[in-house]
Amino acid sequence: xxxxxxxxxxxxxxxxxxxxxxxxxxxxxxxxxxxxxxxxxxxxxxxxxxxxxxxxxxxxxxxxxxxxxxxxxxxxxxxxxxxxxxxxxxxxxxxxxxxxxxxxxxxxxxxxxxxxxxxxxxxxxxxxxxxxxxxxxxxxxxxxx
Numbered sequence: 001x002x003x004x005x006x007x008x009x010x011x012x013x014x015x016x017x018x019x020x021x022x023x024x025x026x027x028x029x030x031x032x033x034x035x036x037x038x039x040x041x042x043x044x045x046x047x048x049x050x051x052x053x054x055x056x057x058x059x060x061x062x063x064x065x066x067x068x069x070x071x072x073x074x075x076x077x078x079x080x081x082x083x084x085x086x087x088x089x090x091x092x093x094x095x096x097x098x099x100x101x102x103x104x105x106x107x108x109x110x111x112x113x114x115x116x117x118x119x120x121x122x123x124x125x126x127x128x129x130x131x132x133x134x135x136x137x138x139x140x141x142x143x144x145x
Contacts (some may be wrong), residue, residue, distance in 0.1 A: 003083055010087055014136045021098050022131060029124055036116045045115035051111040055123050062104040066097035077145045084093040086145045094136050101131045
């Protein structure tokens with residue numbers, strides 16, 4: 001029973017972290033949109049060509065790396081009998097995936113801030129959608145770990 005309570009509390013903490021990271025991404029991009037819309041920042045459209053290569057590469061490589069590392073931790077954790085150690089592996093895997101998605105999402109938003117090209121907001125939206133689908137859940141934990 002104590003392990004179940006610890007696990008439930010750990011899931012609450014993990015969900016708080018998930019919400020905080022997501023809120024940070026949304027608030028940052030909203031500030032960037034405001035800065036461009038209010039003409040506080042002078043965009044440099046010449047940078048768009050470089051960012052049109054870097055942003056997709058960063059987004060795809062971050063997504064693939066996150067899935068790969070998640071899968072590796074999942075396989076390693078299946079042999080672990082202790083549920084709290086399994087959860088620790090799950091938590092680590094989630095944080096790695098979220099960090100990779102957040103990094104590429106914020107980079108995309110910063111590319112928008114620098115260029116005012118709305119294509120980068122579309123990339124941010126796709127990356128954020130991927131982030132939304134990576135929400136922690138007990139079902140995922142039980143299936144994958």
